[in-house]
Amino acid sequence: MKKVELHLSKTRLKDEELVSKLQGFLMAQISPDFATFLHEQETNPYSLNLCSTRDESVWVVNLLSEEAEQQMLAPLLNLETIKLESYAEEILVKKVEIHSLSQQTLLDIYQDDDASHLIRVHFYTPTTFKRQGQFVLFPDTRLIFQSLMQKYSRLVEGRAEIEEETLQFLADHSQITSYHLKSHYFPIHGRKYPAFEGRVTIQIKGASTLKAYAQMLLKFGEYAGVGTKCSLGMGGMRIEERKD
Structure with missing residues (x-):
């Protein structure tokens, strides 16, 4: 299992609004077939959340299966900026940290x-x-x-x-x-x-x-x-x- 922590530049959005938009953004970065597979699962092989401080927002994506790692890790690691629908400002990915749990x-x-x-x-x-x-x-x-x-x-x-x-x-x-x-x-x-x-x-x-x-x-x-x-x-x- 992998925990990917993406340190993002601050936005004007509330955490609840931002994390919802980021979830939609993430689904757009993976293959349509895998996105469909995820929607069909009773228990998703990933979880995500977001917490903000005064200086940054930390978006955490946990990949809980080998397939989730194969399909989702590379798109996350390749992110330098994030452009969300219905939000004009570009979000900078300042740092990415990875933790593992075997x-x-x-x-x-x-x-x-x-x-x-x-x-x-x-x-x-x-x-x-x-x-x-x-x-x-x-x-x-x-x-x-x-x-x-x-x-x-x-x-x-x-x-x-x-x-x-x-x-x-x-x-x-x-x-x-x-x-x-x-x-x-x-x-x-x-x-x-x-x-x-x-x-x-x-x-x-x-x-x-x-x-x-x-x-x-x-x-x-x-x-x-x-x-x-x-x-x-x-x-x-x-x-x-x-x-x-």
Whole structure:
């Protein structure tokens, strides 16, 4: 898996508007056949998000399969400028950074006998889950791990379904012990999705294997994203060191 970070010159667009336009721009850079293939997938083999500071915007594109790397990496690396539809100014690509996450690294995390029982997670772009047809404004551990297990099963293991017993066991032995969240409505194609941003601390109770499994899933989530609409700018997350 590859994480491509493109450091862009600032624009006058809000992050939500810019990331939507960048997603459309990206689809125009790849082959029509692969773009059609992506639209047909239940779980996309890429995720993307965007965060801006006073000086720049950082567009992150995560490539989660070999085919996604083959089809999308070169077009991203070749970018020097970006010209968006309905936006007059040219966007400069100032710097590109690439990070990798291998299956061996994930396996090493899973085999760690000293995994911490407390994990601090930062949802740094608006995040939402869907349960029984409704979007959920507040996270719980079952929703978090269900999303990550589904993405991992489909994208890494090549299996359509997850083990429900494993999910239930993980949900029963984990809880959110602290949080600092704010609600946020994220617009996509004219619709506003209820979402949240911020930080939570998750406690895992049980054997070291369970703690390590949770750590592995959350590390995978730094690339795959968590929740729904991760290919449209939502669900960006990272593990943070706790300051105890």
